[in-house]
Structures are given as structure tokens and as C-alpha cells.
Amino acid sequence: MQDLIIVGGGIGGASLAFHAARAGARVLVLEKDSEPGGCLCTARTDAGFWYELGAHTCYNSYGAFLELLEGCELMGELQPRAKPVLRFLDDGRVLPGKNLGLLASQFSKLELFASIPRWFGGSQEGQTVRSYYSRFVGAKNYERVLGPMLSAVPSQTADDFPADMLFKKRERRKDVLRSFTLKRGLQTAVERALARPGVTLRTNAAAKGVERSSRGFVVVLESGERLEAAKLALALPPQAAAKLLGGVAPEVAALAAQLKEAELDTLGFAVRAERVHVPTATFLIPLKDQFHSIVTRDVVPDPTWRGFAMHFRPGLAREARVRRACEVLGLSPSDLEAVRERRVRLPSPVLGHADTVRALDARLAKLPLALTGNWFGGLAIEDCVLRSRAEWQRLATLG
Numbered sequence: 001m002q003d004l005i006i007v008g009g010g011i012g013g014a015s016l017a018f019h020a021a022r023a024g025a026r027v028l029v030l031e032k033d034s035e036p037g038g039c040l041c042t043a044r045t046d047a048g049f050w051y052e053l054g055a056h057t058c059y060n061s062y063g064a065f066l067e068l069l070e071g072c073e074l075m076g077e078l079q080p081r082a083k084p085v086l087r088f089l090d091d092g093r094v095l096p097g098k099n100l101g102l103l104a105s106q107f108s109k110l111e112l113f114a115s116i117p118r119w120f121g122g123s124q125e126g127q128t129v130r131s132y133y134s135r136f137v138g139a140k141n142y143e144r145v146l147g148p149m150l151s152a153v154p155s156q157t158a159d160d161f162p163a164d165m166l167f168k169k170r171e172r173r174k175d176v177l178r179s180f181t182l183k184r185g186l187q188t189a190v191e192r193a194l195a196r197p198g199v200t201l202r203t204n205a206a207a208k209g210v211e212r213s214s215r216g217f218v219v220v221l222e223s224g225e226r227l228e229a230a231k232l233a234l235a236l237p238p239q240a241a242a243k244l245l246g247g248v249a250p251e252v253a254a255l256a257a258q259l260k261e262a263e264l265d266t267l268g269f270a271v272r273a274e275r276v277h278v279p280t281a282t283f284l285i286p287l288k289d290q291f292h293s294i295v296t297r298d299v300v301p302d303p304t305w306r307g308f309a310m311h312f313r314p315g316l317a318r319e320a321r322v323r324r325a326c327e328v329l330g331l332s333p334s335d336l337e338a339v340r341e342r343r344v345r346l347p348s349p350v351l352g353h354a355d356t357v358r359a360l361d362a363r364l365a366k367l368p369l370a371l372t373g374n375w376f377g378g379l380a381i382e383d384c385v386l387r388s389r390a391e392w393q394r395l396a397t398l399g
């Protein structure tokens with residue numbers, strides 16, 4: 001029997017496994033997909049090229065994530081990223097200019113100047129992203145320009161997010177690159193954490209139910225197999241966690257079920273560099289389109305290939321996604337190589353989210369059950385690792 005079963009092999013689950021195994025626990029991680037990583041998903045081609053379908057950037061303010069990288073002996077794998085270049089797309093056309101200059105050029109100056117008196121004072125507390133940022137640029141500038149740009153950050157419409165959940169100020173580690181990825185992509189961090197001594201990973205192992213047993217918990221897989229451990233952790237999106245917990249922790253399940261989620265469909269591909277004519281960019285953000293953003297591999301340039309992950313709003317058929325990708329980048333479908341598609345569910349916090357999480361934590365406090373992932377302190381990798389570290393510390397004190 002294992003000491004701890006973790007359901008979900010994204011960075012939330014992997015970082016919890018890292019801390020538990022480091023403390024001597026025997027850990028089993030169950031992942032429904034054929035490989036671990038979740039939103040850390042690196043597509044690797046036979047030609048040695050890679051691009052990210054999910055998370056792409058880490059910062060030297062990610063102290064807990066850096067602790068994990070150090071523990072997994074990955075600090076030598078840190079890969080610098082070129083300076084970010086942001087470009088806007090208007091009806092699929094790349095607008096001239098980049099970064100702040102381009103952003104400023106898209107605003108109505110009249111509305112922007114009229115907003116100046118509102119620039120000073122006022123906190124983010126109790127404000128949505130829309131209400132907070134509209135103050136600075138005006139409602140119309142927000143809707144047309146700033147809103148789409150901010151929605152590219154969480155890859156979903158960010159208008160109703162609590163303003164204080166979008167960006168976080170954290171202490172920086174001066175001895176580490178300001179922003180980085182890993183030499184073979186960020187999924188490496190999950191792979192290495194789950195390959196540590198004491199951790200067993202099972203892929204293609206979807207959990208469909210959880211029961212209490214005299215010795216702890218039993219996780220029932222979709223295959224019908226039953227696995228037992230003294231402690232249990234769920235590192236899943238809130239709705240999936242709620243579904244599993246209904247029978248063992250109904251109050252926690254009911255609170256998790258209140259939290260909203262969004263679906264994201266990502267189309268990723270590599271293209272021979274000479275076939276692409278759009279200028280290099282880190283992010284291509286449409287002012288209005290079927291997708292939230294295109295994130296490229298241009299920050300780690302390659303002489304032969306360019307890589308793209310196009311993050312679509314839900315509801316489009318595959319052919320429509322491929323068609324739009326080709327229209328926007330001036331390609332034909334045969335140019336797209338190493339194509340990967342991915343659908344993920346993301347938390348979609350609204351005002352009151354933090355109160356729900358606090359209530360949920362109060363009910364978890366004495367249970368040998370941990371919940372982790374990107375729906376507690378925030379959506380970034382660092383938030384997941386911080387939560388996992390704290391949840392392991394809590395579980396460990398329960399004996």
C-alpha cells in the first residue's frame with residue numbers, strides 16, 4: 001500500500017509528489033493521459049525541435065518552482081528566452097509596430113486622456129479585471145484593445161476575473177535568469193519530478209471514484225481497478241475534484257463544484273521557417289477573433305523551424321481551427337508539421353473565489369486529503385507549486 005495517492009499528473013500533482021517523496025513517503029501518481037504534464041505540455045519533434053502547447057514562461061520570482069528544479073537537478077537546463085515581442089492582429093492582419101508603442105497606438109487618445117484623473121488611488125480589491133483596468137484606459141479602449149490583451153494571459157476571457165488574481169508581485173531571485181524556460185521545454189520539470197525515487201507514475205489511469213477505507217482512501221479507476229493509500233491528494237481542476245469527492249468529503253465537493261471553469265482548445269504545429277512570413281513575435285494577440293492568442297517558439301530561435309500554439313475559444317471544429325491558423329499565418333495545411341491538439345479545462349475565477357477557497361480550506365484542515373492545482377492562490381505554475389508544498393506540509397503534520 002502507498003502512503004499517498006495523487007490523482008492528476010500536472011505540475012500541481014508533480015510538485016506535491018516531489019515534496020512528499022523528498023520527505024520519505026511512497027507516492028503513486030495517477031494520470032489519465034498517456035503522458036504527465038497537464039498544462040505543461042511540450043511537443044517534441046523527431047528533428048529535435050520542440051514547442052509549447054501550454055505554459056511557456058517562468059520567472060526568477062518563481063521561488064517554489066526553482067526549489068523543485070534544484071531538487072530535480074534541472075538548474076543546468078535553464079534556457080534563456082529572448083525579450084518578449086507582442087504584436088496585435090486585426091482581422092488576421094499583423095498590425096505594424098510592437099509592444100507598448102503598438103498598444104498605445106491602438107487606444108483612442110481622447111478616451112485615454114479623459115481617464116487620467118482616475119489613474120491615482122484605488123485598489124484592486126473587490127474589482128474585476130474589467131472594472132479595474134477600464135479605469136486607466138476607458139471602457140471602450142478596454143473592450144477593444146486592453147481586454148483582449150489581458151485575456152491572452154489566462155487563455156480565456158479575463159473580464160470577470162478578480163483583478164488581484166491576474167498578476168502577482170513576488171520576490172525575485174537575483175542569481176537566476178529573469179525569465180526562462182527549459183532546454184527541452186517545461187514539461188521536463190513534471191517528468192523529472194515524477195521520476196524521483198519514491199514516486200511511481202501510472203499513465204492512462206483515469207480515476208472515476210474515491211471511497212473511504214479503514215486504512216485511508218480507495219481510488220477506483222475507470223478500468224475498475226482499486227488502489228488504496230493512507231492519504232489522498234487531488235491535483236485536478238475544481239469540477240473534476242468535486243466529482244470524485246462527493247462520497248467522501250461532500251462539503252468540500254460542494255464548494256469546489258461552485259467554482260467556474262473554462263475550456264481551451266489548443267492547436268500547435270511546427271513550420272519550416274522559410275514558409276512563414278509573419279514577423280517574429282512572442283505573442284500574437286487578435287483584437288477580436290476565434291482565438292485568444294498565438295504563442296510562438298520565437299523566444300528560443302531555431303534556424304530551421306518556427307513553432308506556434310494557437311489558443312482557441314471552445315466550440316470550433318478542427319477543420320475551422322486549421323483553416324484559421326493557415327489564414328492568419330499565410331500557410332497551407334500541408335505546411336503544418338508536428339501538429340498536436342489539446343483540450344484543457346481551466347479555472348475561471350470570479351469575485352468571491354478567494355472566500356470559497358477559504359471555506360473549502362477550513363473543511364479540509366483536519367482531513368488526510370489534499371487539494372492542489374491552479375485554483376487556489378492563482379493560475380501560474382508558481383501558485384500550483386506553492387499550494388502543493390503547503391498541502392504536503394499540512395498532510396505531514398496529520399501523521
Ligand SMILES: Cc1cc2nc3c(=O)[nH]c(=O)nc-3n(C[C@H](O)[C@H](O)[C@H](O)COP(=O)(O)OP(=O)(O)OC[C@H]3O[C@@H](n4cnc5c(N)ncnc54)[C@H](O)[C@@H]3O)c2cc1C
Nearest residue numbers: 008010011012032038039054055056057206207373374381
Ligand atoms: C495555454 C496556457 C499557457 C500558460 N502559460 C503559463 C506560463 O507561461 N507561465 C505560468 O506560470 N503558467 C502558465 N499557465 C498556467 C499553468 O500552466 C497552469 O495553471 C498549471 O500548469 C496547471 O497545473 P495543474 O497541475 O493545476 O493542472 P493541470 O495541468 O490541468 O493538471 C491536471 C492533470 O490531471 C489529469 N486528470 C484530470 N482528470 C483526471 C482523472 N479523473 N484521473 C487522473 N488524472 C486526471 C489531467 O490529465 C492533467 O494532467 C498556462 C496555462 C495554459 C493553459
